Amino acid sequence: MSGAPLREKHDGALAGRDTLRLWLRLLSCTTVVEKEVKRRLSQRFGTTLPRFDVLAALDRRPEGMTLSALSRALLVSNGNVTGLAKQLGEDGLVAIEPLPGDRRASLVRLTEAGAEHFAQVSAAHHEWIDDLLGGLSRAQRSLLFDLLGALKVSIAVELEP
């Protein structure tokens, strides 16, 4: 037993090279879909994925969100959200008002125009995703969904401490 370069944290055997290949494949699938979605958003709606993401987050909260809550929900920086919200505000898609009871924060809400715009883009987006991922059978999708769920949890565990 001299010098086995062992790294056996989770797996019984060495994780080895296959983990890297798995990661590259995961990244590749995501990247291809994301690029296509970006391209279509730009082409057919003259908008971008970040803007759509903001609208999608707001659509789930008709009562509005603070900028901080928004940045936490989207996993992006505060400064980033500031710019996006300002832009969407200028386009009349969101309204930014002071938050009653806390003079530091602002409340961002979808306007009616924003909600309508989002409904249209969202419907198209949904179709695109159905087309892009619909090539797998329902069973395959379900299995993939569960495996990704397990992966998500295991990553979170790895990152938590």
Place this chain on the structure above:
Amino acid sequence: MSGAPLREKHDGALAGRDTLRLWLRLLSCTTVVEKEVKRRLSQRFGTTLPRFDVLAALDRRPEGMTLSALSRALLVSNGNVTGLAKQLGEDGLVAIEPLPGDRRASLVRLTEAGAEHFAQVSAAHHEWIDDLLGGLSRAQRSLLFDLLGALKVSIAVELEP
């Protein structure tokens, strides 16, 4: 049988909402890992993922690649590669020389310093990925790998025409 809003391209039944959830989960897993990798690359090596990607592509081709070939391999724009290569050249990690026989193109190669640097970063990167994805069992990883392979093919089919 009046108005079923049917969309039955691949699946026997409607793809429905689960496709979107699958996509969001896929995106989430990828994003979390990618962010963590970026963070560690910056923190521990003062470098970035795009720079690393270029070096990784070049490492597989000791004979060098043209900028165009590089941009095709990395799926990024030509202009993007121009900047990255220039930067890496200034840092002494790659060498850029004229391509014999074609005065339009340049050949980019790893320097010795670049190869050494890449070896170190690459080893760390490999470990990170093993840690982050190693929480799944070997069987789970294998299954996930295969499902993503199927997905990749099915997306390509959807996009090809």
Place this chain on the structure above:
DNA sequence: CCGCTATGTTTCACGCCTGAAATATCGCTC
């Protein structure tokens, strides 16, 4: 009430990335 820490927001410099325009060269055809 006073400080002090935590939180919300903005600004800024910097890096990535794209798509389009501008050049330069190739290589093929007539």
Place this chain on the structure above:
DNA sequence: GAGCGATATTTCAGGCGTGAAACATAGCGG
């Protein structure tokens, strides 16, 4: 060998995204 479509590269404006610095306000404990 002149023309011309294809390919290689660069430049540039513009959008995204970050982390750090600078403020303003909250809210708590003494």
